[in-house]
Amino acid sequence: MDTKVVLVTGASSGIGESAARHLKDAGFTVYAAARRLDRMAGLREAGVHTIALDVTDDASAKAAVAQILAEQGRIDVLVNNAGYGSYGALEDVPLSEAQAQLDVNVIGLARMAQLVLPQLRAQRSGTIINISSMGGNFTTPLGAWYHASKYAVEAISDALRMELAPLGIEVVVVQPGSIRTEWGAIAAANVRETSGNGPYRVQAEAVANTLGGSSSPGARMTSSPDVVARAITKAATARRPRARYRIGFGAKPLVFAHRILPARVFDRLIQRGMGIGG
Numbered sequence: 001m002d003t004k005v006v007l008v009t010g011a012s013s014g015i016g017e018s019a020a021r022h023l024k025d026a027g028f029t030v031y032a033a034a035r036r037l038d039r040m041a042g043l044r045e046a047g048v049h050t051i052a053l054d055v056t057d058d059a060s061a062k063a064a065v066a067q068i069l070a071e072q073g074r075i076d077v078l079v080n081n082a083g084y085g086s087y088g089a090l091e092d093v094p095l096s097e098a099q100a101q102l103d104v105n106v107i108g109l110a111r112m113a114q115l116v117l118p119q120l121r122a123q124r125s126g127t128i129i130n131i132s133s134m135g136g137n138f139t140t141p142l143g144a145w146y147h148a149s150k151y152a153v154e155a156i157s158d159a160l161r162m163e164l165a166p167l168g169i170e171v172v173v174v175q176p177g178s179i180r181t182e183w184g185a186i187a188a189a190n191v192r193e194t195s196g197n198g199p200y201r202v203q204a205e206a207v208a209n210t211l212g213g214s215s216s217p218g219a220r221m222t223s224s225p226d227v228v229a230r231a232i233t234k235a236a237t238a239r240r241p242r243a244r245y246r247i248g249f250g251a252k253p254l255v256f257a258h259r260i261l262p263a264r265v266f267d268r269l270i271q272r273g274m275g276i277g278g
Helices: 014-025 037-045 058-072 095-123 144-167 183-195 201-213 225-237 251-260 263-273
Strands: 005-008 029-034 049-052 077-080 126-131 169-176 244-247
Touching (some): 005 014, 005 058, 014 029, 014 077, 014 225, 029 037, 029 058, 037 049, 049 058, 058 095, 077 095, 077 225, 126 144, 126 225, 144 169, 169 251, 183 201, 225 244, 244 251, 251 263
Parallel strands (some): 005 029, 005 077, 029 049, 077 126, 169 244
């Protein structure tokens, strides 16, 4: 069989970049996709194909998939990693921003799945790996729209897994915990801009400090993106992958705590963890 081909979205940094490198090392032909090609120069030097892709744009998404099929004749794995964290009090977040969050994290993910599925069905094989979050199981203050998007990813993935099982196609969810990437710094800036000067400013500053701290190189209580990349690679290479891979700092214990603790007790745990107090 020809070398398997994988498309990784949101591959310009963090988990996506690390996943592209790990998958390349595992023997895949890797296409790393992101809006900015210039940020993937290192991946090109490592032998990874890089393509421009905006998952919220139909034409861009169709062109990316068409290019891969024209060059390789197949797609075996889709890693739906593109996403960002929109933070701010629900009262403060413009609905246009809420729409943008869902367009990237949910609709963009579904768009890419729709585009690769005809090829996967024709092959009667393949794997779709959706990058969710431990935040697809519970919520944190000022993160309503981000968590809503990840809850949606969980639901879509569960439905898709059942739909595609008879066709020989696997659907996997990866649920990272706290990971050391630029995601936290971007989310921190977002919450300060949205809620940093109004009635939620005390909460916003606490949440921003917690989120931003996860991006610093020496951050404690975080995991390297490589931890998630290894789980993605394991799922991509498994004959029968698990439905979910919960990986990285905090993911397993916090999801377990959410499952067993009364809601208000868990609320206080999360508030204190975010520096807000109970």
